[in-house]
Amino acid sequence: MAEKTIVIQYEEFSSREEMSPKDQALVEAALQAQKGSYSPYSHFQVGAALLLNNGVVVKGANQENIAYPSGLCAERTAMFWAGANYPDVPFDTLAVAGSDNGALCDSPASPCGACRQVMAEYEKKHGQPLKIILVGDRLIRKFPCVEALLPFIFDSLDM
Ligand code: THU
Numbered sequence: 001m002a003e004k005t006i007v008i009q010y011e012e013f014s015s016r017e018e019m020s021p022k023d024q025a026l027v028e029a030a031l032q033a034q035k036g037s038y039s040p041y042s043h044f045q046v047g048a049a050l051l052l053n054n055g056v057v058v059k060g061a062n063q064e065n066i067a068y069p070s071g072l073c074a075e076r077t078a079m080f081w082a083g084a085n086y087p088d089v090p091f092d093t094l095a096v097a098g099s100d101n102g103a104l105c106d107s108p109a110s111p112c113g114a115c116r117q118v119m120a121e122y123e124k125k126h127g128q129p130l131k132i133i134l135v136g137d138r139l140i141r142k143f144p145c146v147e148a149l150l151p152f153i154f155d156s157l158d159m
Contacts, residue, residue, distance in 0.1 A: 006151050008143075008148050008151075009144065009148065010141050010142060010143045010144070010148055011141070011142040012139060012140070012141055012142075013139070013140040013141075013142070014138065014139065014140075015140075016028075016140065019140065019142075022051075023093070023095075023133060023142070026049050026051050026057065026093055026095040026133060027049075027095050027097070027133060027135050027140065029049035029057050029059060029095065030047045030048060030049040030059075030095035030096055030097040030133075030135055031047060031097050031104070031135065032047065032049075032059070033047030033048055033049050033059035033060060033061050033074065033078075033097075034046065034047030034061060034097060034098075034099055035047070035061070036059065036060075036061035037061040037062050037063075037074070038061070038062070038063045038064055039062055039064050040064060041064050041066075041068070042062075042064060043100070043101045044062070044098060044099070044100055044101075044109075045061070045062070045098070045099045045102065046061060046062040046073065046074035046075075046096065046097070046098045046099075046109060047059065047060070047061050047074055047096070047097050047098075048060040048061070048073075048074040048075045048077070048078040048079075048094060048095065048096050048097075049078070049094070049095045050078040050079060050082050050091055050093075050094045050095075051091075051092045051093045051094075051095075052082060052086055052089045052090070052091060052092060053089050053090045053091075053092055053128075054086070054089050056086065056089070058078050058081055058082040058085075058086075059078060060074045060075065060076070060077030060078025060079070060081060061074045061077060062074045062077070063077060073111070073112060073114070073115050074096065075094065075096055075111050075115040075118070075119070076114070076115055076118050078094070079091070079094070079115075079118055079119065079122055080118075083122060090126035090127075090128045091122050091123070091126060091128070091130045092128075092130070092131065093130070093131040093132070093133060094119065094130060094131070094132050094133070095132075095133040095134075095135060096108070096109065096111060096132070096133070096134055096135065097109070097135035103137075104135070104136065104137040105136050105137065106136055106137050106138045106139070107136045107138070107139055108134035108135055108136035108139060108140065108141055109134065109136075110134060110149075111132070111134075111149065113150075116146065116149050116150040117150070117153070117154065119132070119146045119149070119150070120146045120147075120150055120153045120154075120155060121155070123145065123146045124155055129144060129145035129146075130145060130146050131143065131144060131145070132146070132148075132149060
C-alpha cells in the first residue's frame with residue numbers, strides 16, 4: 001500500500017482589479033449572463049461566460065423546470081451551445097458566477113459534478129486546457145485546467 005497526496009494549484013484574487021483585463025472582461029460577462037437565469041424554484045441565479053479561441057464569448061444561465069431533473073446548469077447551457085455552434089473551436093476559459101436571491105455569493109459557487117464531467121470532455125476533444133474562473137463577491141478562484149477541479153476524470157473509453 002502506498003499513501004498518495006494530490007496537490008491542486010490555483011490562483012485566488014480578492015478583487016477583480018487584480019486580474020488581467022481579459023479575465024476581468026470574462027468575469028463581467030458571467031455576471032451579466034446571470035440575467036438570463038430562469039430559476040423560479042431555487043432562486044439561485046448562475047451565469048456562465050465561455051471564451052472561445054476565436055474570441056467569441058458564449059453566455060449561459062441556469063434553466064429550471066417544474067420537472068426538476070429537466071433543468072440545466074449555466075455551465076452546460078454555455079458549453080453545449082458552443083459545442084453545437086462552434087464544434088471545431090477550442091474552449092479557452094469558462095467563468096461562472098452564482099447569486100442567491102440576487103446577491104452574489106461571497107465565496108464562489110462551485111460547478112456541480114456533471115458540469116465538471118462535461119468540461120473534461122470538451123477539454124479532451126479540443127486537446128487544450130480549459131481554464132475556469134469561479135466568481136464570488138469577496139473571492140475569485142482561477143483554475144488552470146479541468147483536472148484541478150476533477151481529479152481522476154472518467155475518460156478511459158477510446159473515442
Ligand atoms: N446550478 C448551476 O447552474 N451550476 C452549477 O454548477 C450548480 C447549480 C444551478 C442549478 C439550479 O438551477 C440552481 O443552480 C440550484 O441548484
